Amino acid sequence: MAGLNVSIAFFFLVVGGCQALRWLSKRFLSPGAYGYLARELAGSLQLCTSGLELRMLMEIGPWGGGFGPDVALTLLFLLFAVHGASFDGASANPTVSLQEFLLLESNLAATAAKLLAQGGGMGMGWAATKLYWSWELTHFHLIQNLIASECSSSIHTALHHAAFVxxxxxxxxxxxxxxxxxxxxxxxxxxxxxxxxxxxxxxxxFTGAFFNPALATVATFHCSGSSFWDYVQVYWLGPLAGMLAALLLYQGNIPRLFQKNLLYSQKSKYKIPKARVAAHTEGDETQWKRKREKSNSEPCA
Known part of the structure; x- marks a missing residue:
């Protein structure tokens, strides 16, 4: 379990370093530069480095470390909980940034800046993780370095099924x-x-379950076994189509493209209780009867 302890220490180091980067960026950069660039870059760097290390444990751990998938899944849950608590609003996911753009929560320039920062953060994370693995601090990293040049595609099913997954x-x-x-x-x-x-x-x-185009690009696009276009269909077009379907189902429309609700009928935001409507109707009838009685009681000229 010594190798697992080294990986856990690496996770703490990554989160602490990225948290320090966020703190320094927030202090010395403008709110716009921090929100669109530095925050996304730090979040993508954190997600990529910890994600690659965890994926290595999930692949090598069962036969190289003697622990089952329950350990890796527990680490995955804890890591994403820490990511969600420390990202400070960053998504580190291109489809989430595109979703914010389609919801009119972000303009085109801000979205483009986020995408560039995410790509840069993922690239930095890949380089940092490769450097860390080259030190071979554990037998996991030794095995990873031996098989790195012969890595195979993460697509383990038919192409259309992988894109669907x-x-x-x-x-x-x-x-x-x-x-x-x-x-x-x-x-x-x-x-x-x-x-x-x-x-x-x-x-x-089936696919490695990335559902994050930037992370999938740095983690698996260089591996043999599938063409570049296969990777694009599965790891770019698949998640993008899933995001659009979720947005359309939840909103009933895509605000950036059209305002008309395609799935749900427009209902009034404010509803009048039936009892209040009935009381209002009875009051009108009573008032009308009083006016009629008053007009009948007046003497004719």
């Missing part, structure tokens, strides 16, 4: 995210961590 995972993730985005972090963070853990457990054997 990634799209469905993205659909469920974004549906939960939309439902909980206004909730208190105390409830939102563990719910999203549990969702990611469940999706990884169910979809992992």
């Amino acid at each position: 990634e799209g469905t995972s993205s659909f469920l993730f974004h549906l939960v995210l939309l439902k909980l985005r206004q909730s208190h972090p105390m409830y939102r963070v563990p719910a999203l961590a549990a969702t990611v853990t469940f999706l990884t457990y169910t979809a992992g054997p």
